[in-house]
Amino acid sequence: MMAALRPRRSAMPGFGITMGVTLTMLSLVVLLPIGALVIKGTAFGPEAVWEVVNRPRTWAALWLSFRLSALAALFNLVFGVLLAWVLVRYRFVGRRLFDAAVDLPFALPTAVAGIALTTLYAPNGVFGSVLAHLGWRVAYTQWGIFVALVFVGLPFVVRTVQPVLATMDRELEEASATLGASRTRTICKVILPMLMPAALTGVALALARAVGEYGSVIFIAGNIPMRTEIAPLLIVIQLEEFNYDAAAAIGLAMLAISFVLLLAINLLQVWSRRRIENA
Amino acid sequence: MTIEISIRIGASRGLPGHMAGRTSAHYAIAPVVTAPRRSLAKRTVAAVITGALVLGAAGALNAQTLLNVSYDPTREFYREYNTQFANWWQAQGNAAPKLETSHGGSGAQARAVMDGLNAQVVTLALASDIDKIAQMGKLPADWQSRLPHNASPYTSTIVFLVRKGNPKHIQDWDDLTGDGIEVITPNPKTSGGARWNYLAAWAWAEKNGKDPKAFVHDLYAHVPVLDSGARGATTTFAQRGIGDVLLAWENEAYLALEQMGDDAFDIVVPSVSIRAEPPVAMVTANIKDDDQRALAQAYLEHLYAPEAQALAFKHFYRAWDTSAAAPEDVARFPKLDLVGIEDFGGWSKAQPDHFGDGGIFDQIYVPQ
Structure with missing residues (x-):
């Protein structure tokens, strides 16, 4: 009995070495760069950081970046779940091809994506020329940024929801139907709540990716200050002026806002998971 | 080679x-070797000699x-x-x-x-x-x-690249701020070259008795896309068909003509420009x-x-x-009235005044 209370070696061997490698990797790849950013920012001084962040142009860029990233992530939530549903539940010609195509935004260098999207949506492009007739400019407006962010964030929700959907017990749906629930009710009360935690993970990933996205957006945004200038561009502009402190300050602001947003999504996830377990 | x-x-x-x-x-x-086409025999001989030389003087001929x-x-x-x-x-x-x-x-x-x-x-x-x-x-x-x-050792200047036949009749800087004219120029904050564009516009306004600050303000209000670099701006203008005029380095403008054919664009040389x-x-x-x-x-x-x-x-x-x-x-190069960076007090003054954080360029977009 006493032996059980002492911390004992896991039955699984290799804890020491895997934990060691994990900590080293995590430190080198994630913690050190972020730590350097935080140190750079704090050395600059909180007032100085606030002075850089609290400018109309910085606020405009942050608001633009986070607003469009959130909208793109929500768009991807809806269409990602739908896409995952189609890929998992139906059998049709070209399904595997579609499935593979979902990952393309991961594989494609973002600059290529940006240039390709700009070519399509520019007023003389294939889509852009049609939209221009309707008086709708996409490239070089906030719409263009939105399109690019939807593109780079697309795979996340699909890939997080897909496995959950594939392993989901069909008996639950059948039970719901035999108990007299309508299709809409089954979807809303049975299927979606079960997909929720996975979908939220996807949203968090898509949001994080979109907030930091530079390569593809820079080609399709007009980059006009106060209108289509994203926060990462503002950082690059500060770097061009050799103004490393101000760049770190904006970086810190982005880090803080991202942290709050991801924390909120995590809490939402915990809440939705509890709801399933209690149900 | x-x-x-x-x-x-x-x-x-x-x-x-x-x-x-x-x-x-x-x-x-x-x-490393500049070799015009020679016969195989000659090349072999040359290679042997070169080899011997290299081996013989490996230290000296590093x-x-x-x-x-x-x-x-x-x-x-x-x-x-x-x-x-x-x-x-x-x-x-x-x-x-x-x-x-x-x-x-x-x-x-x-x-x-x-x-x-x-x-x-x-x-x-x-x-x-x-x-x-x-x-x-x-x-x-x-x-x-x-x-x-x-x-x-070499210089350039800023000229206008316009669509073939110059449909908007752009001749000089004041035409750029006309109604409905769209100007493509990169962001001077991210593109070193684009700072010359901005300063050239400033110089023209100064020489023509206009308020230069108001003029560049007006000019950038006609810019629909601020690319981060000069080549990006050229692409926006030439490939995407955005804008009526591209402010370009003269050498870039000629390069664009050479690469994309001179049936698509014309070069317009303004009355005043800057010696870049x-x-x-x-x-x-x-x-x-x-x-x-x-x-x-x-x-x-x-x-x-x-x-x-x-x-x-x-x-x-x-x-x-x-x-x-x-x-x-x-x-190829027409004579034109060129100002230099020294007329702006050198870069050590022009850079912070115009392009520094909160400088005149920033004030175009964020009124102080």
Whole structure:
């Protein structure tokens, strides 16, 4: 009995070495760069950081970046779940091809994506020329940024929801139907709540990716200050002026806002998971 | 024989050629051996002799290396210059040098050198970029007085590229702020070259009795897209069909005509423009020995030699010495009223006043 209370070696061997490698990797790849950013920012001084962040142009860029990233992530939530549903539940010609195509935004260098999207949506492009007739400019407006962010964030929700959907017990749906629930009710009360935690993970990933996205957006945004200038561009502009402190300050602001947003999504996830377990 | 290794990040070969420059770093390794086509026998003999020489004097003939860190539009010029210089250098009785050139945005290139890129020579778009490197002590503060003409072996100016036939009748700077005119120019905050565009507009307004601040304000209100670099702006104008006029370096404008055919665009030369001086300097802190110093010094000084000046003219730069240049290359450039950066008090004043954080350019977008 006493032996059980002492911390004992896991039955699984290799804890020491895997934990060691994990900590080293995590430190080198994630913690050190972020730590350097935080140190750079704090050395600059909180007032100085606030002075850089609290400018109309910085606020405009942050608001633009986070607003469009959130909208793109929500768009991807809806269409990602739908896409995952189609890929998992139906059998049709070209399904595997579609499935593979979902990952393309991961594989494609973002600059290529940006240039390709700009070519399509520019007023003389294939889509852009049609939209221009309707008086709708996409490239070089906030719409263009939105399109690019939807593109780079697309795979996340699909890939997080897909496995959950594939392993989901069909008996639950059948039970719901035999108990007299309508299709809409089954979807809303049975299927979606079960997909929720996975979908939220996807949203968090898509949001994080979109907030930091530079390569593809820079080609399709007009980059006009106060209108289509994203926060990462503002950082690059500060770097061009050799103004490393101000760049770190904006970086810190982005880090803080991202942290709050991801924390909120995590809490939402915990809440939705509890709801399933209690149900 | 020039071997070029291109590292293309995010730009596939299927895209228009000049777009690759936006996000790529190119390294051209110029001639180690310059071999015109010869018979096999002759080549074998030459190879054996060369081999013997190399083996015999391996220590003494250690090939000197030189890295020239340059900005974007000089790619074609330095590719040819490296060949020319290597030939000349060998003709002086030296071993074949190994010359490398790296290209990118001027500011980013300067930062790379500041962060430790081992460049012996920098050839950038702006003196202020080299000044930043000098502030770190990597080269003497008076670098710009160590070579003729403000250390600028070639210059350029800012002109207008308009659609063929000039449908909007753009002749001079004041036409750019007309109703419905869209102007394409890169962001002067991220593009060193674009600062010349802005200053040229300022100079015109000043010479024509207008309030320059109000004029540049008005001008940038007509800019629908602020690309981050000069090549990006050229793409927006030429490939995407955005805008009525592109403010471009003269050499870039001619390059665009050459690459895209002169049936699509016309060059309009305004009444006033600015003498854009892309200067060159030796990064003394990165020189490892006297041999390398001699090579770097010769590399920079030879830029002023008649045949190198001719090469600059050929690549659409306004160089100084026309003695060896092809007459048609020189005749291409019309005379126009040029102001210099010294009229703005030099970069050390113009840079913070106009392009610094919260400077005049920033005030265009955020009223103070």
